[in-house]
Amino acid sequence: MNAWIAVLAASAIAYGFKLAGYTVPPVWLEQPRAVRITEMLPAALLASLVVLQTFSTGPHLVLDARAAGLVVAIGALLLRAPFIVVVALAAVTAAVLRMLGWS
Template sequence: MSTWVAVLVASAVAYALKLAGYVVPPRVLGNPRATTVTTMLPAALLASLVVLQTFSTGTHLVLDARAAGLVVAILALLLRAPFIVVVVLAAVTAALLRLAGWH
């Protein structure tokens, strides 16, 4: 499959999903289960992206400086540090560990 075919198929799927939002009856969207899922979905997607970016390289699982940065970020969040401080601490931790040779 060429890149352009993949882009066109993904575009068609995205358009169909947008269109489905207008076609689905309001009673389905107002369902408590649907509301719960749509409320939690962004957090679940973000968590999956963080896990993939932290613990994978290509098709391999790895444990490297990114994981240590994530641990430092979690500790900073538990200590109620401001968000920018959390990001800087995680980045500095990963950078220092990579500088020390732990890839």
């Protein structure tokens, strides 16, 4: 039951922050510093999620097939492959390495 209380509390806090965002004066959002931060924030959040999901299992850092899949995905992106091809190559790489016993 405690987990549900935490989920509901976090949801209420997130909703409160969203509502509070509507009260921010537009002048504050038009400042160059705020514009730079809001432009870079999605990329930084996505990068942190990718790193966290690739190199961690629970509280431990690991180097497994997911890392190899990420390396293949980066290579495919550098070669300007379509996004679906990048995802498929990364997934196949990780799957084959796991099948070969590298978990």
